[in-house]
Amino acid sequence: MAGAPPFGEDIVLKADEFRLLRDLFAARTGLHFGPESRFSMERRLRERLTVLKLSSFAEYHHLLRFGAGAAAEWDEAVDLLTTNETYLFREGRQLRAFESEVLPRLHDVTRTRRRLAIWSAGCATGEEVYTLAAIIHASGLFPRDVPSDLRWDVNVYGFDISRRCVAAARRGIYGESAFRATTPEQRDAFFERAPGGFRAIAPVRELCHFAHVNLLDEDRAKLLGHADAIFCRNVLIYFEHRARKLAIEALYDRLNPGGVLFLGHSESLLNVSTAFELLHLKEDLVYRKPLAAREPDPTRPRS
Numbered sequence: 209m210a211g212a213p214p215f216g217e218d219i220v221l222k223a224d225e226f227r228l229l230r231d232l233f234a235a236r237t238g239l240h241f242g243p244e245s246r247f248s249m250e251r252r253l254r255e256r257l258t259v260l261k262l263s264s265f266a267e268y269h270h271l272l273r274f275g276a277g278a279a280a281e282w283d284e285a286v287d288l289l290t291t292n293e294t295y296l297f298r299e300g301r302q303l304r305a306f307e308s309e310v311l312p313r314l315h316d317v318t319r320t321r322r323r324l325a326i327w328s329a330g331c332a333t334g335e336e337v338y339t340l341a342a343i344i345h346a347s348g349l350f351p352r353d354v355p356s357d358l359r360w361d362v363n364v365y366g367f368d369i370s371r372r373c374v375a376a377a378r379r380g381i382y383g384e385s386a387f388r389a390t391t392p393e394q395r396d397a398f399f400e401r402a403p404g405g406f407r408a409i410a411p412v413r414e415l416c417h418f419a420h421v422n423l424l425d426e427d428r429a430k431l432l433g434h435a436d437a438i439f440c441r442n443v444l445i446y447f448e449h450r451a452r453k454l455a456i457e458a459l460y461d462r463l464n465p466g467g468v469l470f471l472g473h474s475e476s477l478l479n480v481s482t483a484f485e486l487l488h489l490k491e492d493l494v495y496r497k498p499l500a501a502r503e504p505d506p507t508r509p510r511s
């Protein structure tokens with residue numbers, strides 16, 4: 209029929225529409241979309257226009273901002289535009305440093321309260337969380353099946369802005385590709401067969417908790433309390449500069465004094481923050497919140 213609006217395939221993301229969507233995503237998620245991302249954004253979001261029977265990306269932008277059901281549609285868009293690549297035991301060198309040098313230090317710092325909290329900020333489908341829990345479990349430093357006066361309260365919290373990822377993380381069932389960096393010994397020790405793949409064994413699973421949290425939403429992040437170590441690996445590389453600074457300030461505030469921050473191997477705090485001190489380990493270099501750091505001043509303006 210002549211004059212019918214085009215749906216799906218035919219719709220092009222125009223330059224001004226790209227700018228609107230790019231700015232909306234940057235403001236709400238911190239994610240940076242350079243001009244080279246225009247066509248991948250068009251490809252990834254186009255299916256939503258088809259489903260919703262919209263005839264332009266401008267309409268889609270309007271729906272995300274003002275439409276009835278904007279929050280639910282926002283989740284769909286975030287799922288489509290985030291990069292969720294991850295796997296178990298990723299970056300072995302860093303994990304060995306965590307196991308052999310960081311955990312014993314954290315044990316010393318936390319032993320009077322017998323409580324250890326580790327975060328995976330931007331946990332995607334949860335592999336990083338189960339990996340950290342497996343390492344903590346195997347260390348034997350934080351026993352839980354002992355009389356209550358000796359028992360440790362250990363929690364590994366994973367959070368992500370993608371609801372689909374958080375749901376997958378909670379299921380925690382992994383196929384072969386998740387094990388690409390896992391040794392047969394690690395797989396046998398920490399995983400068991402389950403319908404659809406493998407899952408972590410109960411004493412590892414029991415340490416793991418997941419939440420749908422935007423790293424830039426400080427009020428939500430505060431609900432998780434404080435952390436002794438934060439892994440924020442392969443997340444900030446996708447952020448624009450200002451959002452990276454805000455995220456790092458938020459993570460600094462959530463770390464206990466003496467707590468450490470792990471970034472991905474290609475990431476650093478150069479030009480982002482000077483608040484951390486560098487901790488040189490045998491196998492790695494991590495950022496530490498000084499032991500003498502004070503509680504944040506809530507009236508301090510954000511940079």
Ligand SMILES: C[S@@+](CC[C@H](N)C(=O)[O-])C[C@H]1O[C@@H](n2cnc3c(N)ncnc32)[C@H](O)[C@@H]1O
Pocket residue numbers: 236237238239290291292293294295298329330331332333336367368369370373421422423424440441442443
């Ligand atoms: C590439 S994955 C990294 C997963 C894991 N940390 C690793 O290194 O294997 C990046 C994750 O960060 C999440 N992410 C992006 N922006 C976020 C934000 N503002 N708040 C929370 N998570 C975010 C994405 O949804 C994605 O799942």
